[in-house]
Amino acid sequence: MDSHDSRSEYESRMHRVLAYIDEHLDEQLDLATLADVAHFSSFHFHRLFSAWMGETFGDYLRRRRIEVAAMRLAAQPRTRILYIALSVGFGSAEAFTRAFKNRFGCSPSAWRELQSLQRHAKSNSDQANSKHGQALQVTFTEHEVSRKLNKENIMKVVLIDRLPATVAYFRHLGPYGEPIVRFWQETYVPWAVMNKLGADHARYGISHDDPSITAPEQCRYDACAEVLPDFMATGGALKKTIPGGKYAVLHFNGTVERVGEAWAALLRNWLPSSGLQLDGRPCFEYYPKGAAFDCKTGKFECEICIPVVPL
Incomplete structure (x- = not known):
């Protein structure tokens, strides 16, 4: 070896x-x-x-x-x-x-109350901005995202049973946002081309940490391609299995600037009212075979998937 x-x-x-x-x-x-x-x-x-x-x-x-x-x-x-x-x-x-x-310098109950106040303050701020015709200000790099999503999108949350999936992946350690975009382009894409893993292969983006909680330099992200179980990972890629089971899924179609908003709405608005909770499996973005991407507008589609069990 x-x-x-x-x-x-x-x-x-x-x-x-x-x-x-x-x-x-x-x-x-x-x-x-x-x-x-x-x-x-x-x-x-x-x-x-x-x-x-x-x-x-x-x-x-x-x-x-x-x-x-x-x-x-x-x-x-x-x-x-x-x-x-x-x-x-x-x-x-x-x-x-x-x-x-x-x-964190405060009690768990104080933290929870602070999160609730920030969520309501952000929601009120968004409403005020919308009344003046202003665009939502979403900074994807820092995940300072809106805490709301329109009712039409909230209704698109569905529960599905996913099968386990074998993936080959590369891990990025560091801040999310623009560094992740470069990581896909500079690390994943050349490797995928060499291994003939094009648009006919599903992809996954797995964020293991919440950047509002974990220090940016300690945040972990995996850029993954779905492969057959006997796939031989080369070029520094690793292999693992994404667990199957029950997932709540929100279909997303938009730009990078809005995907953080969708994540926040799913985790902070939909989940607390769902009667469900997260378990130890990772959350991820799933890009199915042939997932749409418009290079002119930057719009892309994916499924935001969170693992859930009864509350």
Whole structure:
């Protein structure tokens, strides 16, 4: 195995570990278990994890639990704080509150109230702007998005059962927005052309982190192509399976400047009233075979998919 293949193998194993952590945040996680997931020696795994991630396993686990909890507090305003604490692995509301204050400087209840006030303030601001004929100001790079979407689009949210999908992917670590556009163009497209993965292959864009919560330099994004299970990933690409199951899907047709608005409306407006909640599977944008793209207007179509289970 040459040095390039060796690094790809390490990267693939560490990605499996990170996915396993997100899927099991409500469980006791230890280094021995994660070493088995990665097929590495448990004796050396802590050092390997710290070297690869730039933070210890304990620090990473605490950060992910708090960040996921913060997203759920905003997306599930009627869910008890204790339940959210338990769902990300805290044994009590007191322990959760202490950790949350250390990370965000306020209690979980204060955070939730702040998110609600910001959502209503943004909605009122949008209404005032629309009365004066002003365009919605949406900064995709920072995901400072509108908290509303018109009723016609809200009605297009459907629940579907998706089958698992094998994908080959490249991971971007850093800020979202324009860097992601360049990542697709400069990293994914040349590789896809070399591997004859054109418009007849479905694509996925997976944002693993919320940039309003996670530091920009720690945000993870995967640019993926759907492939057959026996596809041989080359050129630095990795392979994984996107889990199947129940997803809420919003069909989107618009520009990059509006896609953040659609995400916010789905997570902050539709989800809290749906009787459903997110689980540990990733959210993603699904670009089906032959998905429309207008190079003149910049409009594209995709399906915004969020994994859901009963509340």
